[in-house]
Amino acid sequence: SAVISQKPSRDICQRGTSLTIQCQVDSQVTMMFWYRQQPGQSLTLIATANQGSEATYESGFVIDKFPISRPNLTFSTLTVSNMSPEDSSIYLCSVWGSGANVLTFGAGSRLTVL
Amino acid sequence: DAKTTQPTSMDCAEGRAANLPCNHSTISGNEYVYWYRQIHSQGPQYIIHGLKNNETNEMASLIITEDRKSSTLILPHATLRDTAVYYCIVGGQGGSEKLVFGKGTKLTVNP
Numbered sequence: 001s002a003v004i005s006q007k008p009s010r011d012i013c014q015r016g017t018s019l020t021i022q023c024q025v026d027s028q029v030t031m032m033f034w035y036r037q038q039p040g041q042s043l044t045l046i047a048t049a050n051q052g053s054e055a056t057y058e059s060g061f062v063i064d065k066f067p068i069s070r071p072n073l074t075f076s077t078l079t080v081s082n083m084s085p086e087d088s089s090i091y092l093c094s095v096w097g098s099g100a101n102v103l104t105f106g107a108g109s110r111l112t113v114l
Numbered sequence: 115d116a117k118t119t120q121p122t123s124m125d126c127a128e129g130r131a132a133n134l135p136c137n138h139s140t141i142s143g144n145e146y147v148y149w150y151r152q153i154h155s156q157g158p159q160y161i162i163h164g165l166k167n168n169e170t171n172e173m174a175s176l177i178i179t180e181d182r183k184s185s186t187l188i189l190p191h192a193t194l195r196d197t198a199v200y201y202c203i204v205g206g207q208g209g210s211e212k213l214v215f216g217k218g219t220k221l222t223v224n225p
Contacts, residue, residue: 001160031210042201043158043215050210092157096208103148103213105157 001097002027004106012112013083020079021109023093028073034066037090037108046091049076083113116216117141118202123220126196132189134219136202139183146207147178149187151198152218158201161187192223 003026013019023032034046034055046066047055055068069077080087090108097104119137126132138147146165150158162169162176164185169176175188189196201218205211 004157033212035215037155042217045212045214048210048212090155096211101163101207102160104160107157108155110155 001102001104002029002095004093004095004104006093006106006109008109009107010110010112012114014114015084017083018079018081019083019111020077021091021093023076023078023106025074025095029095030073031096032070032076033094033103034068034076034078035092035094035105037092039088043092046078080111083111085113087111088113116214117204118216120200120202120216120219122217123222125222125224126189126192128194128223128225129191132187132192132196132221132223134187134189134200134202134221135184136186137184138202138204141182141204144206145204147176147182147185148203148205148213149174149176150201150203150215151196152201153195153198158215161200192221194223194225197221197223 005024007022032049035043037043045058046061047057049055049068049070051070051073067079090110092105092108094105146163148163149161152158162174164176178185199218199220203213205213
């Protein structure tokens with residue numbers, strides 16, 4: 001399965017600022033998926049990132065708040081813009097492995113917004 | 115929305131088998147059943163998946179009913195380290211397929 005590295009692993013941010021999370025995969029993948037996990041909750045899909053095109057956002061998530069870049073087949077970034085305490089969550093990226101039968105997750109980026 | 119229903123929580127004695135049920139009555143013919151677990155806010159860890167047949171690997175066994183409307187994940191000899199939230203998910207495989215997580219089952223393995 002793919003190996004995913006996320007940065008930062010955790011951060012504490014001030015209200016109103018923005019933070020960019022990086023996701024690096026050790027193999028080329030077509031799609032990358034970004035999830036959010038709010039405290040005590042399950043995972044919620046934010047968007048699907050395809051190389052060379054705009055990301056596809058799920059209901060309730062908008063590009064202005066969560067802009068995503070996908071410059072190549074092994075890398076993606078998710079920015080959380082104009083953060084508020086409600087954005088305090090774990091953000092995870094995931095990809096289908098090279099065998100295409102297992103969705104693999106990064107370790108996540110834990111954001112705390114004060 | 116998630117297409118699965120799981121109990122909110124379960125308990126199991128260490129060394130015993132843990133049997134985690136999942137209902138997925140609206141599963142489509144080409145959708146797989148996946149099981150993941152998440153230990154203390156780490157990234158979800160893949161456990162096992164199947165389409166129609168029962169599956170077994172080094173971590174667990176997956177039993178899927180003949181009508182595919184429900185399944186059971188079996189941890190044969192639960193340990194304290196198996197305490198986690200277990201997610202049952204149905205979905206396609208690979209490419210642009212996205213997996214939608216439900217609320218999962220919090221499994222607590224007791225000494």
